[in-house]
Amino acid sequence: xxxxxxxxxxxxxxxxxxxxxxxxxxxxxxxxxxxxxxxxxxxxxxxxxxxxxxxxxxxxxxxxxxxxxxxxxxxxxxxxxxxxxxxxxxxxxxxxxxxxxxxxxxxxxxxxxxxxxxxxxxxxxxxxxxxxxxxxxxxxxxxxxxxxxxxxxxxxxxxxxxx
Amino acid sequence: xxxxxxxxxxxxxxxxxxxxxxxxxxxxxxxxxxxxxxxxxxxxxxxxxxxxxxxxxxxxxxxxxxxxxxxxxxxxxxxxxxxxxxxxxxxxxxxxxxxxxxxxxxxxxxxxxxxxxxxxxxxxxxxxxxxxxxxxxxxxxxxxxxxxxxxxxxxxxxxxxxxxxxxxxxxxxxxxxxxxxxxxxxxxxxxxxxxxxxxxxxxxxxxxxxxxxxxxxxxxxxxxxxxxxxxxxxxxxxxxxxxxxxxxxxxxxxxxxxxxxxxxxxxxxxxxxxxxxxxxxxxxxxxxxxxxxxxxxxxxxxxxxxxxxxxxxxxxxxxxxxxxxxxxxxxxxxxxxxxxxxxxxxxxxxxxxxxxxxxxxxxxxxxxxxxxxxxxxxxxxxxxxxxxxxxxxxxxxxxxxxxxxxxxxxxxxxxxxxxxxxxxxxxxxxxxxxxxxxxxxxxxxxxxxxxxxxxxxxxxxxxxxxxxxxxxxxxxxxxxxxxxxxxxxxxxxxxxxxxxxxxxxxxxxxxxxxxxxxxxxxxxxxxxxxxxxxxxxxxxxxxxxxxxxxxxxxxxxxxxxxxxxxxxxxxxxxxxxxxxxxxxxx
Numbered sequence: 056x057x058x059x060x061x062x063x064x065x066x067x068x069x070x071x072x073x074x075x076x077x078x079x080x081x082x083x084x085x086x087x088x089x090x091x092x093x094x095x096x097x098x099x100x101x102x103x104x105x106x107x108x109x110x111x112x113x114x115x116x117x118x119x120x121x122x123x124x125x126x127x128x129x130x131x132x133x134x135x136x137x138x139x140x141x142x143x144x145x146x147x148x149x150x151x152x153x154x155x156x157x158x159x160x161x162x163x164x165x166x167x168x169x170x171x172x173x174x175x176x177x178x179x180x181x182x183x184x185x186x187x188x189x190x191x192x193x194x195x196x197x198x199x200x201x202x203x204x205x206x207x208x209x210x211x212x213x214x215x216x217x218x
Numbered sequence: 219x220x221x222x223x224x225x226x227x228x229x230x231x232x233x234x235x236x237x238x239x240x241x242x243x244x245x246x247x248x249x250x251x252x253x254x255x256x257x258x259x260x261x262x263x264x265x266x267x268x269x270x271x272x273x274x275x276x277x278x279x280x281x282x283x284x285x286x287x288x289x290x291x292x293x294x295x296x297x298x299x300x301x302x303x304x305x306x307x308x309x310x311x312x313x314x315x316x317x318x319x320x321x322x323x324x325x326x327x328x329x330x331x332x333x334x335x336x337x338x339x340x341x342x343x344x345x346x347x348x349x350x351x352x353x354x355x356x357x358x359x360x361x362x363x364x365x366x367x368x369x370x371x372x373x374x375x376x377x378x379x380x381x382x383x384x385x386x387x388x389x390x391x392x393x394x395x396x397x398x399x400x401x402x403x404x405x406x407x408x409x410x411x412x413x414x415x416x417x418x419x420x421x422x423x424x425x426x427x428x429x430x431x432x433x434x435x436x437x438x439x440x441x442x443x444x445x446x447x448x449x450x451x452x453x454x455x456x457x458x459x460x461x462x463x464x465x466x467x468x469x470x471x472x473x474x475x476x477x478x479x480x481x482x483x484x485x486x487x488x489x490x491x492x493x494x495x496x497x498x499x500x501x502x503x504x505x506x507x508x509x510x511x512x513x514x515x516x517x518x519x520x521x522x523x524x525x526x527x528x529x530x531x532x533x534x535x536x537x538x539x540x541x542x543x544x545x546x547x548x549x550x551x552x553x554x555x556x557x558x559x560x561x562x563x564x565x566x567x568x569x570x571x572x573x574x575x576x577x578x579x580x581x582x583x584x585x586x587x588x589x590x591x592x593x594x595x596x597x598x599x600x601x602x603x604x605x606x607x608x609x610x611x612x613x614x615x616x617x618x619x620x621x622x623x624x625x626x627x628x629x630x631x632x633x634x635x636x637x638x639x640x641x642x643x644x645x646x647x648x649x650x651x652x653x654x655x656x657x658x659x660x661x662x663x664x665x666x667x668x669x670x671x672x673x674x675x676x677x678x679x680x681x682x683x684x685x686x687x688x689x690x691x692x693x694x695x696x697x698x699x700x701x702x703x704x705x706x707x708x709x710x711x712x713x714x715x716x717x718x719x720x721x722x723x724x725x726x727x728x729x730x731x732x733x734x735x736x737x738x739x740x741x742x743x744x745x746x747x748x749x750x751x752x753x754x755x756x757x758x759x760x761x762x763x764x765x766x767x768x769x770x771x772x773x774x775x776x777x778x779x780x781x782x783x784x785x786x787x788x789x790x791x792x793x794x795x796x797x798x799x800x801x802x803x804x
Contacts, residue, residue: 065414072350073353076354110541117538120538121538123357123415
């Protein structure tokens with residue numbers, strides 16, 4: 056099963072490599088990874104999506120917790136949560152395709168953020184599933200470039216990941 | 219305000235260079251001895267060492283040996299071992315020793331020099347990314363960015379290395395951070411707080427209660443105890459618990475000595491080369507209490523067939539060790555001493571008593587298994603020495619009181635099986651990583667920690683050649699180590715597997731024609747060498763060698779090259795599935 060693990064990490068040199076290294080060292084899989092400093096500059100928030108059964112995920116969280124630089128973590132998929140990913144996608148937009156791409160982008164609530172005579176650059180935000188859905192929907196179009204940020208997430212309700 | 223500054227001035231905050239601060243911080247941390255090898259990036263630090271006499275430096279002949287010596291020192295004393303190496307090759311040479319310490323959870327601080335901070339990343343001379351290279355095999359690492367951070371980094375490093383599940387910590391120091399011309403205010407921090415690091419102490423009382431209930435109701439219990447009991451200084455409490463419950467005890471390779479081997483309740487070592495009774499008892503048990511163990515594959519054999527009828531209770535200080543390979547029915551995270559103390563207290567308060575009727579039957583069954591005498595030695599008939607006989611002789615001559623450091627291979631297993639350790643921290647071996655070349659330098663660390671003790675290195679002619687340069691170190695520091703080399707003229711364990719699984723095709727495991735004359739080799743380094751070739755000479759010559767109390771003696775014992783280590787687990791089987799000899803299996 057796919058899990059989203061959010062981590063508060065010391066914002067120190069080498070901290071990220073310890074997390075990433077742990078995954079390769081123990082043969083765990085990283086589907087996506089996002090990282091940036093939080094409002095507290097001493098902390099980074101890192102979100103990893105990974106796939107594994109409960110036992111594997113338990114091992115992953117235990118080993119992550121052992122890293123000295125990991126201050127706190129939560130497996131967002133254990134409870135209700137919100138996940139978002141941002142995608143920038145550059146597609147060929149000529150002839151009949153030009154309208155079709157725009158319509159599809161509208162349906163997915165994407166925004167066209169840059170335009171040339173032949174190209175649309177579209178920004179789309181949502182769950183990874185939704186982004187996949189959009190890519191499938193425009194599969195008839197020539198996709199020139201895709202940049203996805205990876206998943207970022209937060210728990211619903213009052214549950215908070217903080218120090 | 220004025221008063222305050224005057225007071226500060228009168229405290230005379232010292233101004234020290236980074237190099238001086240490092241050595242002073244080590245002293246303030248209680249370090250008596252460091253093991254190292256100088257080089258360009260650490261020259262400032264070596265000058266700081268030269269200018270003081272509080273921290274003694276032991277000059278090894280290879281950085282790998284520095285790490286193993288520090289490791290042996292740490293295992294024997296319980297104090298962290300400290301290593302100092304230069305950048306580049308100095309640092310990379312230390313890697314094997316760091317990994318060895320990491321796998322066996324040994325507290326160690328490795329200080330590595332680094333090129334000037336301005337050169338980092340430029341492929342400077344003797345530059346290597348030590349923090350990067352060592353990352354998967356350290357508990358944590360630091361790169362010094364500002365010299366004034368050195369005292370705090372040292373404090374943090376020792377705290378991390380020695381608490382919780384211990385392990386090695388690397389401190390990488392760019393050369394300019396130790397520049398003698400740049401001085402900083404030195405004050406060694408009294409305490410350290412890391413918001414992301416907490417040390418488990420007491421276990422969860424509810425879980426401990428549950429475990430105690432299961433133990434008291436057990437009909438066929440086994441205490442399966444490991445290196446965590448040794449590292450966590452839980453040996454006395456384990457003895458108390460075992461005696462109170464009258465349960466059988468088995469130790470892992472790493473746990474030998476945690477429970478006295480000569481005690482009636484001891485079943486011997488378990489696992490791949492464990493005794494018949496230990497492995498049988500594990501397999502047929504109904505409650506297994508694992509203490510400071512990690513259900514290593516060398517113990518469990520096929521996990522799917524492991525202890526089919528047993529409830530698994532598991533105490534460990536590292537939550538990640540619990541339910542890693544074998545799911546625990548009752549997991550308890552905590553320090554071995556805290557948890558065992560609480561267990562003993564609960565047992566005392568409990569109205570339930572152990573099921574002695576079932577226990578009697580269980581002990582009868584175990585005694586039946588013991589009759590198999592799976593470690594019996596069948597002497598050769600032509601005065602040929604069996605390797606097991608050498609360990610038996612060593613045990614008798616040293617009255618079981620020696621510190622025995624071992625290398626890796628058949629001799630290691632023979633030592634583990636036949637030297638009956640009654641005390642913890644006497645058996646020093648690389649259990650997790652299985653590092654050949656570990657034993658001899660480890661024995662140096664032991665001897666340096668305990669100058670009056672008998673420090674023995676049990677080795678083979680293969681392992682010994684991986685760090686024999688340390689014969690020079692032993693001469694320099696007059697270390698009267700006794701090296702007992704079980705010389706079978708081959709890589710014995712490899713050869714054994716080739717015998718058993720590869721139709722006796724000895725691919726690169728034999729080299730009899732090219733072996734050195736170890737007696738002459740020892741003599742060349744200023745030591746004493748003895749060769750023993752006949753069983754009839756074994757005890758006398760061993761006794762003579764051990765009588766040379768002030769000298770290092772290399773005892774080269776020619777043993778039966780065809781001998782195998784038994785029992786041996788049958789791959790893919792349960793713990794009850796063992797080869798008992800070349801012709802017998804369970």
